[in-house]
Amino acid sequence: MEGPDFVSALIVANLAFVLWLLSTALLIWGERRVVAKMQTRVGPNRLGPMGIVQTLADGIKLFFKEDLTPKIADRAVFIAAPVISATTALVMFAVIPFGGTVELFGREVTLQVWDPEIGLLWVFAMSSLGVYGIVLAGWASGSKYPLLGGVRSSAQMVSYELGMALAFAAVFVWNGTLQVSEIVEAQSGTLAELGPITIPAWNVLPQVFAFAIFFLTAVAETQRPPFDLPEGEGEIVGGFHTEYSGAKFAMFYLGEFMNMFTFSAVMVTLFFGGPGGPLFGPDWLQAILPTLYFMAKTAGFLFIFIWLRGTLPRFRYDRLMDLGWKVLLPFGLVWVMLTGVIVVGQDELQALGMGQLLTLFGVVGVVALVLLILPSLRREQAEEEPAVPASQRVQRVEARELVGATPSRRPAEPPDDVGGDDPDDRER
Amino acid sequence: MLAEYLPLLLLFAIAVGFVGVSLIVAARLGPWKPGPVKAMAYESGIITSPETEIAGSRFPVKFYLVAMLFIIFDVEAVFLYPWAVVLRDLGWFAVAAMAIFILLLFESYYYVLRKGGLEWD
Numbered sequence: 001m002e003g004p005d006f007v008s009a010l011i012v013a014n015l016a017f018v019l020w021l022l023s024t025a026l027l028i029w030g031e032r033r034v035v036a037k038m039q040t041r042v043g044p045n046r047l048g049p050m051g052i053v054q055t056l057a058d059g060i061k062l063f064f065k066e067d068l069t070p071k072i073a074d075r076a077v078f079i080a081a082p083v084i085s086a087t088t089a090l091v092m093f094a095v096i097p098f099g100g101t102v103e104l105f106g107r108e109v110t111l112q113v114w115d116p117e118i119g120l121l122w123v124f125a126m127s128s129l130g131v132y133g134i135v136l137a138g139w140a141s142g143s144k145y146p147l148l149g150g151v152r153s154s155a156q157m158v159s160y161e162l163g164m165a166l167a168f169a170a171v172f173v174w175n176g177t178l179q180v181s182e183i184v185e186a187q188s189g190t191l192a193e194l195g196p197i198t199i200p201a202w203n204v205l206p207q208v209f210a211f212a213i214f215f216l217t218a219v220a221e222t223q224r225p226p227f228d229l230p231e232g233e234g235e236i237v238g239g240f241h242t243e244y245s246g247a248k249f250a251m252f253y254l255g256e257f258m259n260m261f262t263f264s265a266v267m268v269t270l271f272f273g274g275p276g277g278p279l280f281g282p283d284w285l286q287a288i289l290p291t292l293y294f295m296a297k298t299a300g301f302l303f304i305f306i307w308l309r310g311t312l313p314r315f316r317y318d319r320l321m322d323l324g325w326k327v328l329l330p331f332g333l334v335w336v337m338l339t340g341v342i343v344v345g346q347d348e349l350q351a352l353g354m355g356q357l358l359t360l361f362g363v364v365g366v367v368a369l370v371l372l373i374l375p376s377l378r379r380e381q382a383e384e385e386p387a388v389p390a391s392q393r394v395q396r397v398e399a400r401e402l403v404g405a406t407p408s409r410r411p412a413e414p415p416d417d418v419g420g421d422d423p424d425d426r427e428r
Numbered sequence: 429m430l431a432e433y434l435p436l437l438l439l440f441a442i443a444v445g446f447v448g449v450s451l452i453v454a455a456r457l458g459p460w461k462p463g464p465v466k467a468m469a470y471e472s473g474i475i476t477s478p479e480t481e482i483a484g485s486r487f488p489v490k491f492y493l494v495a496m497l498f499i500i501f502d503v504e505a506v507f508l509y510p511w512a513v514v515l516r517d518l519g520w521f522a523v524a525a526m527a528i529f530i531l532l533l534f535e536s537y538y539y540v541l542r543k544g545g546l547e548w549d
Binding site: 006009010012013014016017062063064065066067068069070071072079082083086087090091094113114116121141142143144145147148151154155158159161162165166168169172173176177178242243246247248250251317318321322325326329330333336337340341343344 | 432433434435436438439440442443444446447448450451453454455457458459460461462466467468469470471476486487488491494495497498501502505506508509511512513515516519520522523526527530533534537541546547548
């Protein structure tokens with residue numbers, strides 16, 4: 001493959017960098033606004049229309065803060081850690097196509113920084129390197145909360161990287177390539193036409209199971225709620241960045257949100273056709289439509305990320321590790337093998353017709369997902385208290401209050417006690 | 429052939445430049461009034477207990493196990509990638525070969541599981 005000339009390489013690299021940085025700034029603002037709405041607050045609304053330049057103001061503020069380093073910190077590593085974290089996040093998106101081919105400054109520029117044959121392996125490699133930033137930050141701080149946060153983060157990230165690797169592998173098997181442009185190209189066709197509705201051949205339909213795995217691992221990998229244990233405030237203060245302040249803290253913050261953006265973009269690229277979509281209108285519109293599609297799809301996933309934060313409580317650590325190791329890993333392996341069998345057995349199964357085959361595969365995926373979710377639902381039900389009519393419960397509390405009992409000193413109620421049919425208990 | 433890497437190299441340079449300049453500029457802009465209290469490790473506002481600073485080098489051994497298991501299974505996932513690319517050409521032979529490989533892995537996975545290597549207290 002022939003490389004691009006220097007100027008167009010410079011154009012696309014700068015363009016991608018500015019686009020990603022601006023999107024990240026907007027994302028931080030957007031997250032704060034959306035979460036505020038979910039919690040019936042107002043959120044940042046002072047600077048610019050609807051507070052849109054709040055992130056910039058926060059960044060400037062952090063630059064003017066004193067940059068503290070604890071006495072016991074390992075100085076060199078302490079400084080290197082945020083650099084590693086931010087740099088890996090900043091180069092991770094290199095392989096993601098964020099638009100079609102446009103003409104800029106009299107040159108044809110393809111809006112993708114780098115399109116190697118190893119493709120998404122780059123994302124995988126960079127997210128693995130990002131772990132270094134976190135574990136070194138925790139270790140170099142030299143005190144206990146950052147260290148615990150650092151090892152927690154790295155254990156969580158490496159555990160979920162396995163699931164992510166398997167989700168990637170399933171897509172690679174399905175499309176037979178690792179090259180991002182080819183994966184996007186393979187999704188540009190039409191799967192079926194139901195009257196006026198055209199169903200695109202996006203990977204999400206046949207690979208719904210891989211998508212589910214990838215989505216979960218992406219949330220865990222970016223350490224977003226409900227998987228944000230590394231920053232469990234009640235236990236380990238701020239996690240690995242407890243000792244960081246000023247611009248170094250800003251770098252971690254930037255890296256975290258940029259990873260969130262990049263993983264949403266990877267999700268769009270792998271499963272939702274990347275920048276593909278119907279093209280129409282005049283030339284200039286056709287040139288920017290792919291970028292708009294890409295941004296719109298990515299924004300959709302970012303909203304889901306924020307929505308999860310607004311909705312779900314944090315996982316317990318053992319549950320988190322169980323999900324990664326005991327569910328996502330074995331199921332991911334089985335799914336990759338199943339995909340391989342389907343891909344190789346295509347000719348034998350051709351009698352069914354390609355469209356039906358894809359549908360069949362999607363159905364298998366949905367069934368597998370349901371089977372996966374069912375046991376955890378059943379477990380949650382078992383752990384809940386037996387249902388008691390609300391009126392009975394209220395009565396019970398009142399009775400206790402009237403006789404001046406101190407419920408807090410009593411041990412937790414055994415579940416069979418909740419029925420309230422024990423007269424002794426009620427008198428006390 | 430190396431020209432292919434040019435855009436990536438440029439992006440890398442931009443990224444490192446951005447991070448480096450940010451940190452250097454911020455170090456010049458911010459105030460610099462160090463003090464013994466500011467140099468302490470964080471302990472929720474109270475005087476740092478000696479344990480916090482000494483314990484900075486101790487953490488549960490459990491995490492080493494996670495790291496080891498990660499390496500085993502991650503290497504295995506990397507083996508899947510070239511397999512994914514050539515699968516169509518090699519056909520059933522490749523499927524069978526990978527099935528055997530994954531079965532062997534599952535065996536060790538099951539061993540770790542039964543030994544309690546994936547249990548958290």
